[in-house]
Amino acid sequence: MIVGALSMLAAIGLAFLRVPLGFALLAVSIAGIGVAVNWTVAFQLLPFTISDAVLNYDLAVVPMFILMGNIIAKTGIAQDLFRAAYAFVGHIRGGLALSTMMSCAGFSAVCGSSYATAATMAKVSYPSMKRYGYSQALASGTIAAGGTLGILIPPSIIMVVYGILTQTNIGDLFVAGVIPGLLGLALYLVVIRLVAARNPAEAPQGDVTPWPDRWRSLAGVWPFLLLFGLIIGGLYAKLFTPTEAAGMGAGLALLIAAATGRMSWRVLRQVIVDTAYTSVSLYTVLFGALMLSKLLTLSGLAAGVLGLVDATGLEGLPLILVILAVFLVLGCVMDSMAIILIFVPLFAPVVVAQGFDLVWFGIIVIVVTEIALITPPVGMNVFVLKAVLPEVPVARIFRGLVPFVGVDLVRLGLLVVFPAITLWLGSTVS
Amino acid sequence: QNLTMSSWVPPTHFLHTDFFVPFAEQVAEVTEGRVTVTILPAPLGSPAQHWELARTGVADITWGNFTYEPERFVALWFAEFPNAGTDAEAQSVALWRTYEAHLADLEVFDGVEMLAAGLFGGGQLHHGSAQMVTPGDIAGQKFRMGGPIQERLLTELGAVPVAAPATRAYEMLESGVIDGSLHTMESVVNFRLEEALTHHTVFPEGLYDAAFFVVMNSARWDSIAPADQAAIEAIVGETLSAAWGRQFDAQNPAATAALAAAGHTITEASPELIAAVDTIYDAMVADWIVAAREAGVADPETVLAFYVETYGALTAE
Amino acid sequence: MHATAWALRRAVETVMAVFLMAMVALTFADVIGRRLFAAPIYGAHDITEHLMALVVFCGLPLVTAAGAHLTIDLLDRLVAQRWMGWWRALTAVLVVGLLALLAWLFVRHGLNAGRISEVSQALRVPREPLYLFMAASFALSTLAAAAIALTGPMTDPEDTHEEDPL
Ligand code: NA
Ligand code: NA
Numbered sequence: 001m002i003v004g005a006l007s008m009l010a011a012i013g014l015a016f017l018r019v020p021l022g023f024a025l026l027a028v029s030i031a032g033i034g035v036a037v038n039w040t041v042a043f044q045l046l047p048f049t050i051s052d053a054v055l056n057y058d059l060a061v062v063p064m065f066i067l068m069g070n071i072i073a074k075t076g077i078a079q080d081l082f083r084a085a086y087a088f089v090g091h092i093r094g095g096l097a098l099s100t101m102m103s104c105a106g107f108s109a110v111c112g113s114s115y116a117t118a119a120t121m122a123k124v125s126y127p128s129m130k131r132y133g134y135s136q137a138l139a140s141g142t143i144a145a146g147g148t149l150g151i152l153i154p155p156s157i158i159m160v161v162y163g164i165l166t167q168t169n170i171g172d173l174f175v176a177g178v179i180p181g182l183l184g185l186a187l188y189l190v191v192i193r194l195v196a197a198r199n200p201a202e203a204p205q206g207d208v209t210p211w212p213d214r215w216r217s218l219a220g221v222w223p224f225l226l227l228f229g230l231i232i233g234g235l236y237a238k239l240f241t242p243t244e245a246a247g248m249g250a251g252l253a254l255l256i257a258a259a260t261g262r263m264s265w266r267v268l269r270q271v272i273v274d275t276a277y278t279s280v281s282l283y284t285v286l287f288g289a290l291m292l293s294k295l296l297t298l299s300g301l302a303a304g305v306l307g308l309v310d311a312t313g314l315e316g317l318p319l320i321l322v323i324l325a326v327f328l329v330l331g332c333v334m335d336s337m338a339i340i341l342i343f344v345p346l347f348a349p350v351v352v353a354q355g356f357d358l359v360w361f362g363i364i365v366i367v368v369t370e371i372a373l374i375t376p377p378v379g380m381n382v383f384v385l386k387a388v389l390p391e392v393p394v395a396r397i398f399r400g401l402v403p404f405v406g407v408d409l410v411r412l413g414l415l416v417v418f419p420a421i422t423l424w425l426g427s428t429v430s
Numbered sequence: 431q432n433l434t435m436s437s438w439v440p441p442t443h444f445l446h447t448d449f450f451v452p453f454a455e456q457v458a459e460v461t462e463g464r465v466t467v468t469i470l471p472a473p474l475g476s477p478a479q480h481w482e483l484a485r486t487g488v489a490d491i492t493w494g495n496f497t498y499e500p501e502r503f504v505a506l507w508f509a510e511f512p513n514a515g516t517d518a519e520a521q522s523v524a525l526w527r528t529y530e531a532h533l534a535d536l537e538v539f540d541g542v543e544m545l546a547a548g549l550f551g552g553g554q555l556h557h558g559s560a561q562m563v564t565p566g567d568i569a570g571q572k573f574r575m576g577g578p579i580q581e582r583l584l585t586e587l588g589a590v591p592v593a594a595p596a597t598r599a600y601e602m603l604e605s606g607v608i609d610g611s612l613h614t615m616e617s618v619v620n621f622r623l624e625e626a627l628t629h630h631t632v633f634p635e636g637l638y639d640a641a642f643f644v645v646m647n648s649a650r651w652d653s654i655a656p657a658d659q660a661a662i663e664a665i666v667g668e669t670l671s672a673a674w675g676r677q678f679d680a681q682n683p684a685a686t687a688a689l690a691a692a693g694h695t696i697t698e699a700s701p702e703l704i705a706a707v708d709t710i711y712d713a714m715v716a717d718w719i720v721a722a723r724e725a726g727v728a729d730p731e732t733v734l735a736f737y738v739e740t741y742g743a744l745t746a747e
Numbered sequence: 748m749h750a751t752a753w754a755l756r757r758a759v760e761t762v763m764a765v766f767l768m769a770m771v772a773l774t775f776a777d778v779i780g781r782r783l784f785a786a787p788i789y790g791a792h793d794i795t796e797h798l799m800a801l802v803v804f805c806g807l808p809l810v811t812a813a814g815a816h817l818t819i820d821l822l823d824r825l826v827a828q829r830w831m832g833w834w835r836a837l838t839a840v841l842v843v844g845l846l847a848l849l850a851w852l853f854v855r856h857g858l859n860a861g862r863i864s865e866v867s868q869a870l871r872v873p874r875e876p877l878y879l880f881m882a883a884s885f886a887l888s889t890l891a892a893a894a895i896a897l898t899g900p901m902t903d904p905e906d907t908h909e910e911d912p913l
Binding site: 040041044045048049052169171238239240241244293294297298302303306349 | 434470471472474475476479482483486487488598601602604605606607
């Protein structure tokens with residue numbers, strides 16, 4: 001158990017000192033199993049774990065969802081979404097930020113990553129907000145916060161990883177993410193309106209789009225409706241499994257891009273190769289995380305944490321609140337994927353032992369990691385944005401995010417207190 | 431001395447609560463606490479990897495299905511053929527005795543100490559919307575199955591086999607990937623498939639079966655003191671195999687009753703269907719005799735005859 | 748030498764892209780076949796799993812050569828300082844050592860798979876060649892990791908890739 005605990009600390013330490021995350025996790029798990037059990041077991045387990053993970057059908061959703069998001073992002077289809085949102089709400093106060101937020105949510109419905117959502121939307125919408133004189137804080141804060149919806153509104157790569165690590169049905173997680181995601185969008189829109197009302201200079205109005213042009217702009221929305229309807233509709237109605245939904249989504253996105261004349265061979269090759277690179281680096285990290293969870297099993301740390309929780313006498317909701325507090329603190333300094341990979345295997349057994357639903361817990365944890373993406377000092381979405389918008393100071397982005405983090409906490413509280421927000425949609429299926 | 435055991439069913443499964451946990455307790459009891467078994471909170475590999483996990487010493491004790499590795503344990507394929515029986519205790523004891531008498535020396539079983547062998551009392555045919563009584567009903571229907579024996583059975587009956595683990599059956603039935611699935615009556619209930627599988631076709635001698643092992647790493651076994659080995663030997667082997675079978679003998683009839691009470695259609699296979707299965711069975715046995723001989727079994731006919739006779743004698747008692 | 752490395756990288760990228768597209772096409776065809784023609788593709792899952800393994804292990808040496816493994820770069824500035832050179836060297840040794848260990852373990856794993864007749868579940872494709880391919884990929888990645896530790900990552904001058912992972 002002590003070996004297990006030390007190993008986790010070592011893994012985090014190494015990762016922070018720029019050892020690639022997957023290799024940090026692998027090195028620490030091998031050493032930990034070597035010391036806690038013996039080296040033969042460590043070396044035997046390694047190929048078993050890696051070959052089992054790479055030949056896992058459920059994990060094959062990952063590259064296909066990444067591919068779908070990449071196709072939409074790199075062929076300019078995302079641009080159309082923003083234009084449509086702008087046509088309808090651009091002229092009201094805070095309208096550009098509202099349109100940005102709405103297109104972030106729309107893009108999230110076809111993209112499983114928060115980074116990709118933030119990066120794509122920064123390119124699509126920041127120039128307009130800048131042109132109309134939006135404050136840097138509001139403009140960048142809106143994009144960074146809107147980007148976090150990428151992992152909550154399905155599809156979501158983090159949900160896939162959570163599902164694999166906890167053996168929770170990925171389709172159920174996706175369906176459960178829909179309403180919390182829409183709730184997040186609604187609260188963000190309210191925040192933008194409040195900020196714009198309090199400080200009108202930060203959020204000037206855009207131009208009014210005549211109605212005929214508004215209707216015409218809607219033509220840009222159908223790919224998103226089609227893809228989201230196909231994936232979530234298909235999963236909700238149990239028409240296909242998550243992997244099949246991903247394959248259908250990626251295939252359809254390709255057809256849409258080709259049919260609208262936006263796909264050249266060059267772009268196609270680049271999109272696919274990018275997807276493969278991203279998938280490979282994700283798989284490497286997963287190999288490490290799966291080895292780490294075996295270390296937790298073998299070293300007795302998993303059992304130890306269960307015992308510890310028993311000893312404290314914490315039960316039910318207070319226990320969940322303590323776990324969430326731990327995750328929120330971790331979220332300040334850790335990447336959201338790293339939190340899921342390292343800490344979910346440790347806490348999931350505790351949650352199950354307490355009789356909580358792992359789908360509900362998964363959505364809650366994902367909302368926590370959404371917050372982690374936009375809180376200082378390590379807010380990955382902020383860094384992604386900084387890379388796309390070098391002229392905006394990081395501190396200003398964080399300042400713009402304060403009200404968004406505020407409503408995120410409200411949303412988290414609602415989801416914890418009312419599990420039905422998360423579980424209702426899934427319960428209507430059969 | 432503490433032995434680790436890797437198991438791949440959830441802790442709520444009856445095999446965990448009613449078989450492995452009592453087994454672990456028994457080991458501690460008969461060795462007066464000198465040898466204990468810890469069942470790990472999570473499996474160390476996929477179900478198909480569990481034999482290797484024990485053989486290579488990653489875990490000390492594991493259990494699993496012989497045909498999760500489709501081409502490895504040729505010698506035991508006969509036990510999964512149709513007509514292996516529906517009395518799981520008699521089946522499991524007969525399989526254990528067959529293994530002991532004829533197969534234990536094969537190289538393929540090297541590196542592990544076999545603690546128990548077992549069957550599950552006959553697999554049956556289940557469908558989501560229609561009754562499968564005659565060969566004509568089955569033709570063209572898509573069934574989830576696992577392993578080469580079930581695949582051949584379905585293919586030759588004119589059905590479409592879809593390979594997937596039982597844990598995926600629910601989502602595959604819901605999404606229309608399959609129309610039906612092969613299970614024991616017990617696993618229809620234990621995998622919570624009652625809503626998706628409403629029509630059940632019962633073969634009195636079993637449509638197919640599944641052969642399981644409980645094994646321990648050889649080196650680990652050798653490291654146990656002789657007195658404790660002797661004490662453990664008294665509770666494994668035929669005794670543990672019989673206990674395995676009794677679990678299924680308790681579960682299967684209870685499941686059948688529960689499904690009947692829920693208004694499901696449960697019918698016996700028609701004589702034509704049984705005859706069709708028997709024809710396939712004969713061909714399977716003929717092919718197996720060739721394959722088993724290649725795999726080093728000196729006299730496959732005798733092995734099969736020994737199993738059939740032992741099972742017959744046990745059920746006649 | 749440099750030109751050869753680039754030509755090789757482009758070639759492997761193309762192969763990897765073909766595997767990935769095949770995966771999408773297969774899933775698409777399987778769903779359509781099953782829904783519209785009641786004719787699923789036998790072993791579709793099996794093929795998808797193999798394609799995935801091929802994509803990942805074609806890509807591993809490329810990602811390693813490009814220095815594109817997922818890294819937490821919070822303390823980048825600290826690690827990049829001159830006096831931290833020993834740490835960067837240690838990190839490189841760790842990564843190279845791990846990859847070499849994996850290459851060796853997968854050679855053993857592959858040979859063992861041959862001995863125990865390990866095959867895939869549905870189509871019964873032997874696993875030995877796949878595991879040996881994975882071993883080769885780890886071996887190439889070992890070389891790539893060692894090379895970029897000395898020369899710096901192999902980044903594309905006209906690279907438009909953004910690493911927007913996860
Ligand atoms: Na998403
Ligand atoms: Na943070």
